[in-house]
Amino acid sequence: MTDKSANTMWGGRFAAGPDAIMEAINASIGFDQRMASQDIAGSRAHAAMLAATGILSDKDVEAIREGLLTVLSEIEGGTFEFSTALEDIHMNVEARLKEVIGEPAGRLHTGRSRNDQVATDFKLWVRDQFDAAEGALLSLIAALLDQAEAGADWVMPGFTHLQTAQPVTWGHHMMAYVEMFGRDLSRVRDARARMNESPLGAAALAGTSFPIDRAMTAQALGFDRPAANSLDAVSDRDFALEFLSTASICAMHLSRFAEELVIWSSAQFRFVTLSDRFSTGSSIMPQKKNPDAAELIRAKVGRIYGANTALMMVMKGLPLAYSKDMQEDKEQVFDAADNWMLALAAMDGMVRDMTANRASLAAAAGSGFSTATDLADWLVRVLGLPFRDAHHITGALVAMAEGQGIDLPDLTLDQMKSAHDGITKDVFDVLGVENSVASRTSYGGTAPVQVRAQIARWRETLA
Numbered sequence: 052m053t054d055k056s057a058n059t060m061w062g063g064r065f066a067a068g069p070d071a072i073m074e075a076i077n078a079s080i081g082f083d084q085r086m087a088s089q090d091i092a093g094s095r096a097h098a099a100m101l102a103a104t105g106i107l108s109d110k111d112v113e114a115i116r117e118g119l120l121t122v123l124s125e126i127e128g129g130t131f132e133f134s135t136a137l138e139d140i141h142m143n144v145e146a147r148l149k150e151v152i153g154e155p156a157g158r159l160h161t162g163r164s165r166n167d168q169v170a171t172d173f174k175l176w177v178r179d180q181f182d183a184a185e186g187a188l189l190s191l192i193a194a195l196l197d198q199a200e201a202g203a204d205w206v207m208p209g210f211t212h213l214q215t216a217q218p219v220t221w222g223h224h225m226m227a228y229v230e231m232f233g234r235d236l237s238r239v240r241d242a243r244a245r246m247n248e249s250p251l252g253a254a255a256l257a258g259t260s261f262p263i264d265r266a267m268t269a270q271a272l273g274f275d276r277p278a279a280n281s282l283d284a285v286s287d288r289d290f291a292l293e294f295l296s297t298a299s300i301c302a303m304h305l306s307r308f309a310e311e312l313v314i315w316s317s318a319q320f321r322f323v324t325l326s327d328r329f330s331t332g333s334s335i336m337p338q339k340k341n342p343d344a345a346e347l348i349r350a351k352v353g354r355i356y357g358a359n360t361a362l363m364m365v366m367k368g369l370p371l372a373y374s375k376d377m378q379e380d381k382e383q384v385f386d387a388a389d390n391w392m393l394a395l396a397a398m399d400g401m402v403r404d405m406t407a408n409r410a411s412l413a414a415a416a417g418s419g420f421s422t423a424t425d426l427a428d429w430l431v432r433v434l435g436l437p438f439r440d441a442h443h444i445t446g447a448l449v450a451m452a453e454g455q456g457i458d459l460p461d462l463t464l465d466q467m468k469s470a471h472d473g474i475t476k477d478v479f480d481v482l483g484v485e486n487s488v489a490s491r492t493s494y495g496g497t498a499p500v501q502v503r504a505q506i507a508r509w510r511e512t513l514a
């Protein structure tokens with residue numbers, strides 16, 4: 052729309068309409084129409100309160116209620132015509148309401164401003180996304196617990212610096228991600244609880260002289276209470292920033308896991324086989340099966356961090372209360388939410404479908420002198436050597452094995468004795484990978500008994 056007449060919503064003091072460029076930079080309807088149902092829910096709660104408090108007549112509010120339902124069904128049915136000249140979702144809905152019900156539509160905005168209205172709509176939208184994230188995280192954690200349980204005692208190499216360090220169990224590795232996504236879940240729940248205060252009724256910034264009932268609208272919209280300071284209520288976007296920072300940390304976890312899946316599914320590792328459903332082929336190389344979903348999850352983190360940084364920058368210098376800068380909050384959050392949910396769903400699908408290759412994991416677990424620490428610990432425990440001496444002797448034996456192109460358990464007892472003559476054949480018991488992992492029974496350690504205890508604890512917590 053390029054109508055040059057003054058805006059009917061706020062144009063009383065204007066002689067001319069906005070320049071087309073002004074309209075383009077000002078309008079948010081292109082994206083904030085995603086909050087249509089939240090906007091109408093907020094208006095319905097506000098209208099019901101205006102009737103209950105006697106600020107508006109029951110007759111007017113009944114017309115508003117019916118009219119809002121009509122507008123909602125037009126939006127849901129795709130027949131609603133959004134207008135850029137009407138700037139945003141709030142004014143688009145109100146203008147259409149006027150067309151549908153006439154004069155009472157103009158009374159809806161009593162005791163309210165677009166500043167508390169947009170804060171309310173956006174909070175309702177973000178709250179739904181926190182709830183969606185909670186569901187997605189619970190599902191992903193359940194998928195990881197199933198993977199962990201199936202391979203609680205399957206041995207694999209544990210890495211530091213991506214160099215073989217000590218053997219661990221598949222279940223233990225899966226449970227590390229359960230801990231990470233579990234913290235994400237708790238951040239989601241914390242932030243959702245903290246944000247759940249209603250801005251509605253803060254009006255433009257100072258509250259209102261109408262005898263509104265903020266507790267009533269808060270309750271109707273599922274908020275725990277009204278926000279206690281009207282200046283803060285209209286200028287607070289902490290809830291959006293907590294959403295983005297929670298999403299950022301979770302996306303970082305998803306990205307780390309995705310990176311492992313990319314490595315593990317390569318021909319050089321073969322630790323896992325990803326399902327056809329979550330892989331793609333190459334148009335030129337027939338043998339290829341690419342972990343595209345994992346790669347894209349690894350990349351999604353960039354735009355989610357970007358959204359977090361962008362909104363931090365928007366907010367950092369704003370004086371109280373509302374400034375139009377804050378309209379820049381929504382696209383960042385919408386994009387981050389869409390991509391976070393997609394990444395969570397894709398990871399969930401990959402984890403459910405993937406097969407851990409037990410034999411490859413086991414073969415790799417014993418390579419790279421992964422039980423060297425077990426040998427050093429044995430020298431300490433059985434021969435009473437100081438750990439530093441044991442470390443040195445073990446290093447000499449690793450060098451000897453490496454020189455011969457064999458693994459530690461392949462050395463003869465005589466070769467062992469050449470490094471320290473107290474060594475007996477019992478040492479070979481600790482050089483086996485299965486024994487190595489079974490011995491690490493400290494709390495949180497990799498022993499299958501510990502891993503199973505953690506799986507049980509998580510299942511109980513989530514039940």
Ligand code: ARG
Nearest residue numbers: 079139165166169373377378
């Ligand atoms: N479209 C605006 C936003 O997204 C709504 C609030 C406008 N308020 C104002 N005083 N101009 O922030």
